[in-house]
Amino acid sequence: MYPEYMQESIKNVERTRPARLKLAKSGKQLFPRMSAEERDVVLNKFHPDYKTNARREIRIGPNKGERITTKVAELLETYSRINPADFDLSHPDYETDVLVIGAGSAGFSASILASENGADVILVTKLRVGDSNSMMAQGGIQAAVRPDDSPVLHYLDVIGGGHFDNKPELVNALVSDAPDAIKWLQDMGVMFDRNPDGTMFTKSGGGTCRPRMHSARDYTGAAICRTLRDEVYNRPDKIKILEHQPAVELIKDSDGRVAGAVLYHLENKEYFTVKAKATILSTGGFGRLHIQGFETTNHYGATADGLVMGYRAGANLLYMDSVQYHPTGAVYPLQIMGFLCTEKLRGMGAQPVNKNGELFVYPLEPRDIEASSFIRECTERGNGIKTPSGNVGIWLDTPLIEQINGEGAIKENLPAMLRQFGRFDVDITKEPMLVYPTLHYQNGGIEINDHCETKLPGLYVAGEASGGVHGRNRLMGNSQLDLIVFGRRAGKYATEYAKGAKLGKLNLDHVYEYEKEVEKFGIDRKNISPMVLPDYIPEAVKKRQYTAHYEGTLR
C-alpha cells in the first residue's frame, strides 16, 4: 500500500496511461532510442562507474597499475585468512580429479560434464547447495532458435551491448552453443514456457534485436538450477558434495599448476585441504560488496571470493572497472529494497515513467543506459518520487502489462513478482512499482579463453566469476546462458586436462609472495580476504563487541 502522497503521483501515471497504451498498441516506437552520442553523454554523467573515486589504480598483482573499481581494489590489496605454515600439504584431507568451487548453475554444469567425461569430482560450496544467484534468476535465458533469428544476430547484440569490449572467441562460443544449451536443459527436464501451438515462448530483452528470451514464468533461474542440482545429486558415485565449506585459498604445485584449495568449515571452524588435478572456480559475483553504497539483488554469498583467490594465485582480471546496476530494483516497500524487478516486466510492456507520469526513456535500452537515465531523472531533473525512508525512485507502470497482454497476464507470466509485492499490499496488476538501479552483476572477472582456461595451468573459471564474455555490460538472459555454455566447457576441458596432469609438491608459496607485496604498502593486518560473508555489523556495535569478554554484543 502506497502512502497518500505517493498516490498523488500515481494519479499522474494513471492520467497518462491511456495515451501510452495507445502508442504501445500502435506498434510505433514508444520513445526515441538514444544515439551513440547520447548514450555516451548519459553514461559519462550519470553511471556510477564514471563517478570520481569509482575507480583507482590497483598496486599489487597481475593487473598492477590498472584502474579498477575502488572497492574491488581494496578487497584485493589484503592479507590471506590463513597462515600457510599451518598446513601440511603432504597429507591432504581429500583428493580428486576435478575440484569445483561454487554450487550455482555454472558449478553444477561443470560438475555434470566433468563426471560425464569420467572425472571424480568434489563440489564444494560456501552455503547450502543451490544458495546462489543462479537460483534467484527471474526473467530468462537467451538463445537464437526462432526462424527469424540466428547466432550471428545474437552475436552482434552481445557485442554491441558490451560496448565492443567482449572477447570475440567467448561471444562466438556463447551464441554458437546456445541452442544446444537450451536443448540440454529441456532434455534434463527444464520446463520452458511455450505458446499454445507448442513453439517456444520468447520475449525481447534490453538491447536485443529479436525476441530470444526463453523463460519459465519469472523464476527461470530456479527452474534451471533445481534441475541441474538434482542431476548432480543423481551422481553420488562421481560427485562428492561438501556444503558450508568455502574455499579460502588455492593450492599450487611446484610447477606453478593450480592443484586444489584450502577450505574453511563454517560449522566447526576447521580447515581442510583438497588436492585436485584441475580446479574450476564458479563462485559467482560481487553484489554483496555494495559498491558505492548501492543495494543489491545478489544472494548472501556473492562476495567475490573467487576473484580474490584467483588473483592472489596469479590469474588476470578483465574489465574489473565495470559494474552492472540493474535499472529496476525495488525501492518501496523498504523491506525489499534492492530486490530485482525483472526486465521481463519491461519486455511485456511495463513502462518507466517519472513523477509526472511521463515516459522519459525507451524502456528497453541496454541496462547501463537505462539505469543511467533513471539516475538522471531522479537527480539532475528532479523527477523522482521520494519514499518515506528518504530514497527516490521512478514508477514502473506494470498495469500496462495486463492492458497490453490481456487480463491475467501478470499472474500467468510474472507470478513471483505478483506475490512478492502482494505481501506488502501492492497489487502490481493495478498499481505501478517504484524502482531505482540496484547493484546486480559483475561484468568483468577472471580472464578465460573459450576452453575456460586461465593463464594458470589447472585453473578454470566459469560463470559470473569469469570476465570477457559480456564486455563491459551484460545483456539480460546472457548470464543464465553463459553458466550453461561455459560451465559445460569448463567441466569438459578441465577433465581432459586432469587426465594428463601429474602434480608436483603442493605449496601455498604464492600467499607469502602476495603478502610481501601487500606489506610494502603498509596495509593494516586486519584487512583479510576472501570476505566469505558480508559484514553488516555497524562500527559502533563492533566497538562494543571488542570490549565484551565473551563473543556477542553488549547492549
Ligand SMILES: Cc1cc2nc3c(=O)[nH]c(=O)nc-3n(C[C@H](O)[C@H](O)[C@H](O)COP(=O)(O)OP(=O)(O)OC[C@H]3O[C@@H](n4cnc5c(N)ncnc54)[C@H](O)[C@@H]3O)c2cc1C
Ligand atoms: C535476482 C537475480 C536475478 C537474475 N536474473 C537473471 C536472468 O533472468 N537472466 C540472466 O541471464 N541472468 C540473471 N541473473 C544473473 C545470473 O543469475 C547470475 O549471474 C548467475 O546465476 C551466476 O551464476 P554462477 O553459477 O556464476 O554464480 P552463483 O549462482 O552465484 O553461484 C556461486 C556459488 O558459489 C558459492 N561460493 C561463493 N564463494 C565461495 C567460496 N569461497 N567457496 C565455495 N563456494 C563459494 C556461492 O555460495 C554459490 O553457491 C540474475 C541475478 C540475480 C541476483
